[in-house]
Structures are given as structure tokens and as C-alpha cells.
Amino acid sequence: MKKFLIVIALIIAVAATVFIVDLNKAQKVEAYADYLRIHVRANSNSAEDQQVKYEVKDEVVKFITPYIKECVDKESAMDVMRGILPEIEKVCDKALRERGYTYGARANVREEKFPTRVYGDLTLEEGVYDALIVELGTGTGDNWWCVIYPPLCFTSASADVEYRSIVMDIINKFRNK
Numbered sequence: 681m682k683k684f685l686i687v688i689a690l691i692i693a694v695a696a697t698v699f700i701v702d703l704n705k706a707q708k709v710e711a712y713a714d715y716l717r718i719h720v721r722a723n724s725n726s727a728e729d730q731q732v733k734y735e736v737k738d739e740v741v742k743f744i745t746p747y748i749k750e751c752v753d754k755e756s757a758m759d760v761m762r763g764i765l766p767e768i769e770k771v772c773d774k775a776l777r778e779r780g781y782t783y784g785a786r787a788n789v790r791e792e793k794f795p796t797r798v799y800g801d802l803t804l805e806e807g808v809y810d811a812l813i814v815e816l817g818t819g820t821g822d823n824w825w826c827v828i829y830p831p832l833c834f835t836s837a838s839a840d841v842e843y844r845s846i847v848m849d850i851i852n853k854f855r856n857k
Contacts, residue, residue, distance in 0.1 A: 716757045716829040717809045719792055723783055723817030732779055733816060737824050739775040740768060740814060748831050754810070757829035761789050761812045772814060783817030794825060799832045 720740065722733035747764060751757040761768075765787045772785030792811045797804050804827070812828055826832060 714754055714830075715804065715809055715827050716754045716761070717792070717794060717804075717811040717825055718814070718828045719794075719811050719823055719825045720814045721816060721819040721823040722821030723781075723819070724821040726821075729817070729821050732776065732781060733821065733824060735779065736772050736775045736785070736814075736816060739771050743768065743771045744812075744828070745831070748828060751829055754829050758789055758810060761828070765789070768812075768814065772816065776816065781817075785817075786815045786819070788813055797825065799827065802832070 718740075720733055720737045723729040744761070744764070747760045748757060751760055768787040769785050772787070776783065776785065789810065789812050791808050792813060793808050794804070794806065794811070796806045811825075
């Protein structure tokens with residue numbers, strides 16, 4: 681009887697481990713699928729280019745925030761960003777010119793590899809994510825990145841944006857099966 685109970689306990693332990701591993705895989709896959717990130721690359725690593733990167737980033741965030749508030753999922757956010765790429769570039773170019781920089785900016789939406797990043801209680805694992813990429817000048821300097829959808833980095837929109845918990849989304853998905 682004792683051997684039988686040990687075997688049952690081992691089976692339960694293995695099943696629980698497989699469930700947790702599958703849950704972790706689902707969370708990572710969903711993380712990649714549910715997030716639209718933003719990546720702003722500086723022209724260089726000079727102090728001036730790094731400073732202007734943050735100033736341009738602030739202008740871009742201010743510009744796209746009203747558009748993001750209207751998005752209901754990542755796909756709609758990607759469509760909106762693709763539709764306003766020329767305007768995003770104009771916002772960047774204007775901000776650069778106003779600060780005396782002669783180089784311009786390029787913006788596009790594409791897949792990009794990101795390292796692991798922690799935003800408060802949320803950790804996004806290293807991986808390839810869809811992202812709005814903004815390159816200032818040569819785009820070879822250090823960069824700033826965050827999340828456009830759901831809007832984790834857009835504090836000015838926080839009163840009008842509903843934040844989602846990926847963990848609760850996964851738990852609810854398993855409950856509904």
C-alpha cells in the first residue's frame with residue numbers, strides 16, 4: 681500500500697510539474713502575442729544624442745497616447761501605428777530640429793528581439809516582439825524601450841486606459857476550458 685501511495689504521489693507531482701511548465705509556455709507565447717512594444721534608438725551614445733532621445737521619446741509618447749486609448753487589442757494598435765508612421769516621423773523630426781539637430785528619424789512597425797524587461801510587477805521575457813521602432817539619425821546609440829499596448833509606459837493615459845493582467849488572462853483561459 682505504501683508503494684502504491686508513493687507512486688500516486690509521484691504521478692501527481694509529475695502532472696503538476698507538466699501543468700506548470702505548460703502554463704509557463706502559454707504565458708510566454710501569449711506575452712509575445714499580446715504586447716506591442718516601442719523602441720527608440722539614439723543617433724549615438726554621446727551625452728547630447730542620449731538626452732535628445734529622451735526628449736523625442738516624450739514627444740512621441742505624447743503624440744501616440746490618444747491613438748492608443750482607442751485600441752482594443754494589439755492588432756488594432758499595430759494597425760494604428762502603421763497608419764500614423766509618417767506623422768510619428770514628423771513629430772520626431774520637428775523635436776530634433778527645435779533642439780538644433782540636423783539628422784532625422786525613421787519609424788516602422790516590425791518584429792524585434794528584446795531582452796527580459798521588468799515593468800513593476802510584470803516581467804516580459806526575452807524574445808521577439810512586434811514593436812514600433814523609432815531610429816534617430818543613424819540609430820546606433822543606446823535605446824529606450826517600453827510597451828505601447830497595453831499602454832504600460834503611458835502614464836498620461838492611465839485614467840482612460842484599462843490595464844490587463846496577463847496572468848489573469850491565462851488563468852481565465854484555463855478556467856473557461
